[in-house]
Amino acid sequence: MNSVIDLYLKHHHMQLPREVIVGNGALERVPEISRKLGFRKSALIIAGKKTYDIAGKTVKELLEDDKMEVNTLLVETATIMDVGAAEEKIRTLKPQVVFGVGGGTKIDVAKCSSAHQETPFISIPTTASHDGIASPLSSIKGLDKPFSVMSQAPIAIIADTNIIMQAPWRFIISGCGDVIAKLTAVRDWKLAHEERNEYYGTYAASLALMSAKLVMENAGLIKQESEEGVRVLLEALISCGVAMSIAGSSRPCSGSEHMFSHALEMVRPNQSMHGERCGIGTIMMASLHKARWKHVRTTLERLGAPTTASDLDARKEDVVEALRMAATIRPERYTILSKLSLGVADCERLAKATGTI
Numbered sequence: 001m002n003s004v005i006d007l008y009l010k011h012h013h014m015q016l017p018r019e020v021i022v023g024n025g026a027l028e029r030v031p032e033i034s035r036k037l038g039f040r041k042s043a044l045i046i047a048g049k050k051t052y053d054i055a056g057k058t059v060k061e062l063l064e065d066d067k068m069e070v071n072t073l074l075v076e077t078a079t080i081m082d083v084g085a086a087e088e089k090i091r092t093l094k095p096q097v098v099f100g101v102g103g104g105t106k107i108d109v110a111k112c113s114s115a116h117q118e119t120p121f122i123s124i125p126t127t128a129s130h131d132g133i134a135s136p137l138s139s140i141k142g143l144d145k146p147f148s149v150m151s152q153a154p155i156a157i158i159a160d161t162n163i164i165m166q167a168p169w170r171f172i173i174s175g176c177g178d179v180i181a182k183l184t185a186v187r188d189w190k191l192a193h194e195e196r197n198e199y200y201g202t203y204a205a206s207l208a209l210m211s212a213k214l215v216m217e218n219a220g221l222i223k224q225e226s227e228e229g230v231r232v233l234l235e236a237l238i239s240c241g242v243a244m245s246i247a248g249s250s251r252p253c254s255g256s257e258h259m260f261s262h263a264l265e266m267v268r269p270n271q272s273m274h275g276e277r278c279g280i281g282t283i284m285m286a287s288l289h290k291a292r293w294k295h296v297r298t299t300l301e302r303l304g305a306p307t308t309a310s311d312l313d314a315r316k317e318d319v320v321e322a323l324r325m326a327a328t329i330r331p332e333r334y335t336i337l338s339k340l341s342l343g344v345a346d347c348e349r350l351a352k353a354t355g356t357i
């Protein structure tokens with residue numbers, strides 16, 4: 001073992017959230033949490049136009065009632081330009097804390113820009129469609145990588161189920177797909193450990209795996225569109241975020257199924273949601289891992305999640321092409337796809353055998 005790795009193992013750094021609030025009306029606790037963390041003077045809220053109306057405005061009013069100076073930055077995308085604009089705003093206003101209010105992109109911009117400017121970040125998700133709401137990674141467009149990069153963990157996560165349940169149900173289903181994906185992500189990680197001697201953290205892996213199992217076991221409850229079901233999902237998503245914080249990378253939560261998801265988005269952009277594609281990817285990658293892929297498919301069907309190309313408005317050849325491309329998305333990340341190096345005919349056979357095409 002060389003000394004750099006040795007040093008890294010000695011100094012494994014975990015940055016974790018300190019306050020996590022999940023439940024109906026959680027938004028009202030924003031001033032209390034903010035005060036508790038020592039942010040009593042100033043804040044910057046980063047939100048989208050829609051998410052500002054849904055939650056950002058309330059956050060602003062609640063903090064202002066608490067005598068804080070609050071500024072707002074509205075963003076619609078998560079490009080390098082957006083992050084640059086947010087950083088400029090943070091440099092000028094010097095807020096004590098940055099709130100990211102939204103689904104994916106707004107939280108990503110808030111997380112990434114606040115990390116660069118060494119300012120704490122609080123995550124206020126308005127949807128539960130993926131684990132980025134609690135992870136230390138952000139997905140930014142224009143970095144010439146379709147996947148996420150390390151930035152910082154939120155210091156607090158305030159997830160109001162009342163707000164999250166108002167989003168289209170498809171977002172919840174997508175969130176379930178992103179959690180179920182951990183079944184194969186963890187298997188890929190373990191494989192990389194066994195065959196490439198990559199660092200593997202049992203604790204982080206178990207946490208991610210347990211989240212996937214909990215969502216699968218509670219599929220019936222989630223399907224009922226109950227608050228209780230949404231809570232199970234939110235807690236699982238937050239645990240997945242924490243698993244990444246513990247691992248110090250996205251390894252426990254993102255494997256070959258995520259590569260398939262990223263590839264399909266490149267082949268057929270803007271047709272489907274991240275977690276929906278991950279769910280379908282998990283069916284196929286579970287089959288490659290010789291895991292219980294039929295159980296994955298049945299659970300997704302039970303949730304009402306997409307399980308076939310046509311469910312995603314994709315063509316059969318798109319799925320085959322995405323499978324072929326998947327291994328090239330992140331060549332440095334060793335997965336079952338690196339091990340098997342599938343040809344086009346293998347990809348087609350896999351998709352057919354698992355019923356995704």
Ligand SMILES: [Zn+2]
Binds near residue numbers: 130131253254274278
């Ligand atoms: Zn994901």
